[in-house]
Amino acid sequence: MKANFKYNVVWLIMMVAGFYLMNTLIMIGVIDSFIENMLVTIGINIILATGLNLIIGFAGQFSLGHAGFMAIGAYATAIITQTASTTGGFYVSIFIGIVVAIIAALIVGIPTLRLRGDYLAIATMGASEIIRILINNMKMTGGAAGMFNIPQFADWPTVYIMVCVTTIVIVNFIHSRAGRAVKSVREDEIAAEAMGINVTKWKLAAFVLGASTAAIAGSLHASYLQTIAPNDFGIMESISILIIVVLGGVGSITGTFVAAVVLGVLDTVLQNFGALRMVIYAAALILIMIFKPTGLLGTWELSIKKIFSRSKRKERVES
Amino acid sequence: MSKLLQVENLVKNFGGLTAVSNVSMHLDNNELVALIGPNGAGKTTLFNLLTGVIPASSGSIVLNGDNGTYPLNGKRAYKIADMGLSRTFQNIRLFKELTVLDNVLIAMTSKFKEGFIPTIFRFPSYYRTEARLVKEAKKLLAIFELEDDIDVLAKNLPYGTQRRLEIVRALATKPQILFLDEPAAGMNPEKIANLTQLILKVQHSFHITILLIEHDMSLVMNLAQRIYVLDHGSLLAQGTPDEIQSNKAVIKAYLGEEA
Numbered sequence: 001m002k003a004n005f006k007y008n009v010v011w012l013i014m015m016v017a018g019f020y021l022m023n024t025l026i027m028i029g030v031i032d033s034f035i036e037n038m039l040v041t042i043g044i045n046i047i048l049a050t051g052l053n054l055i056i057g058f059a060g061q062f063s064l065g066h067a068g069f070m071a072i073g074a075y076a077t078a079i080i081t082q083t084a085s086t087t088g089g090f091y092v093s094i095f096i097g098i099v100v101a102i103i104a105a106l107i108v109g110i111p112t113l114r115l116r117g118d119y120l121a122i123a124t125m126g127a128s129e130i131i132r133i134l135i136n137n138m139k140m141t142g143g144a145a146g147m148f149n150i151p152q153f154a155d156w157p158t159v160y161i162m163v164c165v166t167t168i169v170i171v172n173f174i175h176s177r178a179g180r181a182v183k184s185v186r187e188d189e190i191a192a193e194a195m196g197i198n199v200t201k202w203k204l205a206a207f208v209l210g211a212s213t214a215a216i217a218g219s220l221h222a223s224y225l226q227t228i229a230p231n232d233f234g235i236m237e238s239i240s241i242l243i244i245v246v247l248g249g250v251g252s253i254t255g256t257f258v259a260a261v262v263l264g265v266l267d268t269v270l271q272n273f274g275a276l277r278m279v280i281y282a283a284a285l286i287l288i289m290i291f292k293p294t295g296l297l298g299t300w301e302l303s304i305k306k307i308f309s310r311s312k313r314k315e316r317v318e319s
Numbered sequence: 320m321s322k323l324l325q326v327e328n329l330v331k332n333f334g335g336l337t338a339v340s341n342v343s344m345h346l347d348n349n350e351l352v353a354l355i356g357p358n359g360a361g362k363t364t365l366f367n368l369l370t371g372v373i374p375a376s377s378g379s380i381v382l383n384g385d386n387g388t389y390p391l392n393g394k395r396a397y398k399i400a401d402m403g404l405s406r407t408f409q410n411i412r413l414f415k416e417l418t419v420l421d422n423v424l425i426a427m428t429s430k431f432k433e434g435f436i437p438t439i440f441r442f443p444s445y446y447r448t449e450a451r452l453v454k455e456a457k458k459l460l461a462i463f464e465l466e467d468d469i470d471v472l473a474k475n476l477p478y479g480t481q482r483r484l485e486i487v488r489a490l491a492t493k494p495q496i497l498f499l500d501e502p503a504a505g506m507n508p509e510k511i512a513n514l515t516q517l518i519l520k521v522q523h524s525f526h527i528t529i530l531l532i533e534h535d536m537s538l539v540m541n542l543a544q545r546i547y548v549l550d551h552g553s554l555l556a557q558g559t560p561d562e563i564q565s566n567k568a569v570i571k572a573y574l575g576e577e578a
């Protein structure tokens with residue numbers, strides 16, 4: 001118990017230190033608004049990709065519709081904060097985005113999660129397209145043109161804190177009774193059922209949790225960028241999130257962080273290359289997949305607990 | 320008095336093939352019963368029906384357990400497991416990429432509940448529940464001499480050890496009835512003798528009923544109080560080991576093959 005407390009404190013200190021580091025770098029001008037933009041985008045991508053990694057890497061359900069849930073959050077925030085233009089309104093909009101995303105995830109998940117592999121991928125992709133087309137044809141959402149002048153309530157500290165909160169929720173979910181149940185579903189559905197695991201329930205739990213964090217990411221995206229359109233949430237966006245997960249390592253949250261940062265920086269650097277950008281980007285992906293098909297980190301996780309017990313072992317050997 | 324498990328006229332058709340045909344049987348409290356029969360007789364299929372892995376074509380299965388009388392037909396497998404029927408698999412189905420400890424902890428999922436919020440925000444109650452779970456799991460693993468392997472991935476265990484882990488995992492669901500599908504397959508005589516002792520020990524210390532499928536006759540004759548013989552999906556005979564060994568139909572259909 002005491003040891004667990006110690007690890008949690010170390011994580012907390014790292015998060016606070018990260019915050020002050022960013023704050024200082026912005027104050028002394030090392031991070032300009034261009035880099036800040038990049039970091040916020042990376043943060044939003046981290047939220048999206050950790051949720052998708054929960055669904056794909058830990059529950060073993062190949063979903064290709066993550067952008068649909070992101071769209072729900074984005075539009076909830078855009079619509080609500082345009083009338084209720086306060087910080088409170090912004091947080092209410094995040095909450096409503098989450099609720100709608102959960103409902104949508106249940107509607108999509110209950111019939112589709114019984115499908116496997118490619119079939120599930122296609123079904124979730126279709127569901128996400130339906131969400132996009134609905135938004136495209138509604139008055140309230142501004143149709144195909146999208147929505148502009150969304151009030152900005154999300155700044156980098158909001159995004160930073162949300163990255164921490166959603167990561168804590170997902171990582172603690174994975175490292176618990178719930179996470180074990182979800183992983184057993186990935187490993188062997190028949191054996192899991194025979195051991196008393198309600199396979200449908202745990203698949204849905206992972207899917208719904210991933211969808212709710214995607215909605216949060218959508219809210220931040222809308223509020224930070226202040227402009228959204230249905231086409232921002234198409235199949236290409238779902239694939240971009242998938243690329244982060246696969247590149248970092250399916251089943252490694254640490255890998256997702258690394259991949260989101262690497263791709264975010266690469267994307268920004270390549271903006272000077274004009275049309276060549278997508279070619280270089282794609283080539284980099286292909287090379288990594290050839291030389292490290294399990295992703296940059298495989299299923300490795302950064303663990304304070306392991307670091308502690310390793311240094312303890314070393315001490316014992318040395319003394 | 321009603322039987323712990325009462326099976327009546329159970330049938331399973333796979334297309335034109337009748338894998339299980341009109342089987343009626345029962346299990347009593349604290350019994351150790353064997354199910355034998357030639358390859359393809361329908362033994363594993365019968366297990367799959369009893370544990371809800373596949374639905375029966377017709378017939379009934381009724382459990383008169385600690386918590387009352389329940390029909391099990393049409394119930395999902397996880398519900399049947401919750402009611403106290405647990406099993407191992409003939410072609411080992413461990414959670415291969417997970418550790419030995421996780422394999423056992425997973426089987427305790429529905430027995431130790433902990434809310435979403437306490438889990439996510441790591442309330443003290445979360446750590447207490449987890450500690451209790453791990454303690455219980457280690458106790459079970461120790462019985463099967465697996466306590467030193469708790470951090471090993473299941474796929475890295477030797478074959479025989481995997482079979483033992485499957486038994487531990489099944490026990491972790493706190494079953495009233497344990498179904499073992501060929502627990503001694505691929506083991507040498509020494510290991511089989513060891514396993515025989517373990518099964519007896521488990522049955523006595525956990526007060527459970529065991530139905531086991533086994534081709535190793537020494538194990539069956541040593542362990543079983545009663546035996547059911549299945550052939551081409553139908554029950555050919557039932558009785559004590561002595562009765563079965565001298566049953567002409569059984570010798571002809573089953574033991575006779577080997578002579």
Ligand SMILES: Nc1ncnc2c1ncn2[C@@H]1O[C@H](COP(=O)(O)OP(=O)(O)OP(=O)(O)O)[C@@H](O)[C@H]1O
Nearest residue numbers: 333336338356357358359360361362363364365409
């Ligand atoms: N899912 C299935 N679909 C079609 N046929 C099946 C299926 N499962 C089993 N069978 C058939 O049912 C028959 C009984 O198989 P089962 O596995 O129950 O035999 P068994 O008694 O366990 O044999 P063994 O001793 O070899 O394990 C076999 O002919 C098998 O091919």
Ligand SMILES: [Mg+2]
Nearest residue numbers: 362363364409
């Ligand atoms: Mg069999």
